[in-house]
Structures are given as C-alpha cells and as structure tokens.
Amino acid sequence: MVAGDIVLTGLMAVLLVGVAALLTRVENWRSYTPLAGGGAVTGDEAAVINREKPAGIIRWLTTVDHKDIGLLYGVYAVIAFAVGGIMAMLIRLQLVTPAGAILGNNAYNSILTSHGITMLFLFGTPIIAAFANYFIPLLIGADDMAFPRINAIAFWLLPPAALLIWAGFFLAPVTENMIEPARTAWTMYTPLSVEQANPGVDLMLLGLHLSGVAATMGAINFIATIFTERNEEVNWANLDIFSWTILTQSALILFAFPLLGSAIVMLLLDRNLSTTFFAVEGGGPLLWQHLFWFFGHPEVYILVLPPMGLVSLILPKFSGRKLFGFKFVVYSTLAIGVLSFGVWAHHMFSTGMDPRLRASFMAVSLAIAIPSAVKTFNWITTMWNGRLRLTTPMLFCIGFVSNFIIGGVTGVFLASIPVDLILHDTYYVVGHFHYIVMGAIGFAAFAGIYYWFPIFTGRMYQRTLGKAHFWFSMVGTNITFFAMLALGYLGMPRRYATYEFDGAIAPLTQVSTFHQAATVGAVILFIGQLFFVWNIVQSWLEGPKVEDGDPWNLERDGMLDREFQWFDEQLEAEAPEKDPSLLADGGEEEQDDS
C-alpha cells in the first residue's frame, strides 16, 4: 500500500510538472489582454492574426471553435457507437443457444451494463451535442457558442468519463480481478449497486457523474447561445425547429442531470463512507428508483427530442413542402418537455407503490402520447402530396417515423398498468425502447450525418453505399426488435445470460427461435454499419469535392437554411485562391497548371 502510494505520488508529480511545463511553453501568461466576457476575440485584434488555429494535433487539443468541437463530439460518439455495437453483437451471439454460446454470467452482465451506459451516455448524448455544436450557431447566425471555453471543457470531460465507465474491462486483467467491470445494469438499482464491493462500480459511477457534468455545462451553453447569440434576423417566430428542440432538451438536462449527479454522489457515499441514503434503515432502496427515474424518464426525451428536431428539419427538405403545422410541432415539443417530468413512476408500477399514485402516473403517461402523435401526424402530412426525393437522409427520416410509431405505440401499451404488470421486465420492454433508441434516435443521427456531410467534410458521400446502409439498418432493426416484442409476449424475462427455463415460464422452442431471429437481425444491422463506416471514411478522404453551396437543391423550394448559405459563402471565399480560373472574369484557363 505504501509503495503503491509512493509510485502514485511520483506519477502525479511528473504529470503535474509536465502539464505546467507544457503550459508555460505554449502560453505566455503575461501577455493576456483582457477581452470582454470570455468570448472569442474579434474585431481589430482579429485583423492582425492571419490564421485562426494552430496546426496539427495542438489544434484539436486546444480548439474552442464550435465546429471543431462539434466534429470532436461526432468522432467520439461514432467510436462509442462502435464499442457499444460490438458489445451488442456479443450479447446477441451469446443468446443464439439457450445455454449461452460465448459468455459466462458475469461477463454477460458486465457487457450488458456497459452496452446500455455506453449507448445512452457516450453515444446518444454526444452525437446530439455534435450536431448542436456544429449547426446551432450556423442556424441562428451566431459567431460561436456563448461560452466557447466552457464548450471545450464539456467535451474534454467525456474521454475520461468513457475510460472510467469502461475501466473495469481494462483493469480486471492487470489487477487479478480486484477491479472488475460493473454489473449493475444501467439503472444501478439499490441494494445491488451498494452491495457489489467491486471498485469498478465506483469508477463507472464517477464516469457517469463526469458525463453528467459535461451534459449540464453543454446545456447551459446552448440555452445562453440560443437566447443571446441569435443574429437580428432570427427571432422566436422564425427560430428553426432543431434549435427549438435543443432548447427544450437543454432545459430538461438542466433539471434532470444535476439530480442524477446528486443521486450518484449519494450512492458513492453509501458505498464508500457507509452513509445510509438507500439503506433499508435509511432512505430505503425505493428512494433510488424514484430519484433515478425522475432523471431517467426525462433522459429518454433528452435523447429523443433533438432527433425529432432533426427529422422535422430534414424531412420537409426532401418533401418539397414546408413542415406541416410548424407551430404545433414546437408546442408539442414544449408539452413533452413539461410532461416528461410527471411520468417517472411508470417504470415502477410493479414495485407495490400506492395504487392511486400509480393511476395518476398512468394518466400522465398516456397523455404524453398525444404530443408525440401530433408530431408523427405532422411528419406524415408534410410528406402527403409532396414531391418526395428518396435520398439517403430522407430514407432515414422515413425510417425514423416508421420505427417511432412502433416504439411509441408499444410505449402506450406499457403505460397501461395492467398490461405493464404482465410485460414489465420482459423483452417487450427491451423491444419498445430499442425501436426508439436504435430505430428512431440512431436513424435520425444517420439522417443528420448524411444531410450535412457536404458541410462538414466539403465532400459528397457515396449514394449507393448510403442506401445499402439504410436498407440493412431498416431490415435489421425491425427483425431484431420485433422479435424482442414477440419474446416479451412469450414471457422471456430481460437481463438473463441463458434461458434454459422450465416450460412454465416460457415455451423454450419458440423462445429459441425468436432469439435466433433477433440475432440474425442484429447481424444484418451490423453489416449495414460496416457500409456506413466504409462510406464515411472513404468519402471523407477521397469523395468528390462539393462545389455547389446547395448540394440538395433546396433553393428551388425556397428552403435553403442559413447553414447552407454559410457553406456557400465559405465555398466562394475559398474558390478563387484554390483555382484562379473560377474567378468570375477569369477568362482563359492557365496553361501551366493543367
């Protein structure tokens, strides 16, 4: 122990000295000139500066430019998606046979836990932040975010968060399983999560806490940006729909994440300093469930509202019509935002809570389906009689609507107490929320990536690969998660590494068949994602350069938004220096550079 402490002290001292040395090298602390409000320098000072950013890796480590940070978030989220996706494949492979094909119980539970947390906190929230960072300032005509440095801090909290959340996997082999991956499931229910002595759980909780701090900082920044940084042409009446959903999402984050953070700290104190917040003799184990779901239900809307905004923004562009009932889409967003704080106990119907309370939570849960349906009808009506162009982003939008309908309708069934008492903790619930988290949120993210690919790469993706990606994803998602709905009806409980039950729980033959179907679907889905990665990487490196500031031909319908106008200006500013012959009066081509 003492030797360990000395090593650790040495390590930390070296680190600190290194940081200090680095900082003195790159920064001259005496040269600081006060600038108002912490914003980026503009005006006369900018004039003497010839380049915006340093070169190479330093640029990415020190950037406070919202577009760079957006890209960092995007890359981070896609990597997390790959990690979470590989974990999902392991889960599906395990379940092809009733006895479990590849993993032991402990490994299965570790991977299940990490899969959920990775997808929700390291993929879902960051991929939304990626779009919001890159495009909100462009859409509202702002120079940057309101607090560019806080923006960067929020991003840089995420890599340590990921390392902590996955820490058990790295540390188990080197510590002889003293520190193992957490096996609490993403809901971390007490008393289980207090009793697991494994320090890996503490590390995972700390990682979650950091990711929550990051999300909260980001949310404050978006609220401040949307309120104060709009250019004078943008007012509340013509604010775009994506910004509205980000604004609402940020408000939800502001109320939900600090609560999760506090609950996590309480859990950590229970684990390490023998407090009794969630002990039977203290607050009781159910307290955790209330606190967790008071965060947890808004969290699902934190994850789904901005994707809804993306679809509301993109789908009209390829329907040749403005978004139908724009105002009502905004109102329904706000309504969902408010209602989402009044439904949390629908995750706890089977805990033996007061039946009168339970009924009121059921009522609000059913009510929240109304604004969700308003949106769905508005998307459908937008497409109705439209001039549809089935580009890849449009296909993903349509897939979103289709999957969201199934995900939403199954949710309404679960919100009904008698139905939930039967289906709770079965694969039906897993099917329900995966239709939304994969089928809707994932699809909207893909739609956004393809739609804006020309802007953030300056190149075009390969259309055929894009369509293959869509069809594999659509077919795979529906096979996998529809099979899960069926498994739930058959009575297959969730979170089991094996399913060799006796026939009274669930009919084994059918259960195996549907599990195998789900795995086949997952393989199809996985292949689709290989097309995606290949397409993005190759097109980014060598796709055809986009020369037109309006690659989607939106001008024709009067739907060219500010971000593509910005892109157009950007292209025009670059064009002459790259290729002199593009000058308006350039005349003949230069002979020597052909």
Add this chain to the structure above:
Amino acid sequence: MAEEPGLSDQYPTASPWPLFVALGLALSEIGVFVGLFPVAVFGLILFGGSIAGILTESGYVERPWPTLLGVGVVLIVLAAAFAVWQVPVADIALSNVGTGPLLTRLVAVAAAGTVMIAMGGVASIMEQTAA
C-alpha cells in the same frame, strides 16, 4: 503585446486550458471518491490551477494568483467544515490520517488547498516585488 504572444493570443479560437480543467476535475473526483490521496491532491491542484488560468486568459480576472489562493481557501474551509460536522473531535488527529476513510480524504483536500495558497501567495509576492 510587447512580449512573445502565447498560443491563445496568437489564435482566437484556441485555448490550452479547457483540456486541463477537465483533466483536473476528473482526477480530483477519482482521487477524492476512490480515496487515492496523491491523485486527489494533484488533481485538485491541477483543477484549481487551470481554473485560475482560464479565468485569467478569458479576461475575467487580471492575474491568476489571487484565484489560485482563493480556491485554496475554499477547499480548506470545505474540508474543515466537513471535519467539524462529520468527524468526532477526538478522532481529529494527525496520527489518525490514513485510518478514517473520511478524515483521510478531507486531509487530502486540505493539503491541496494549502499547496494552492502557498503557490498563489508566493507567486503574488514575487510578481509584486519584481514589478
């Protein structure tokens, strides 16, 4: 700007501090909650130092040292308050550091605070006498 400009003066959209604020916060949390004394101390110093740096760089304060000193004071006050509130008076003794889970953590926080006060104080004085 008579002197060599630093990175964040040369480039309007760059700052070295956010990365270290984040790293500092992460290390502090690990150190304090997992109970790793050295990690807690160094993490907090890095965190406080980066806060002082980023506030100075963005012009909210003129010099970093008073901020560093201030963060140090806040940490010591916090640690002391927790100690008075949660640790039995009889147990507050140097010989008990390393045994009580809470006391050890509080001492780590206070140690970080002390270092920051010392660094901030010394640097302030040096700067004023040099100028």
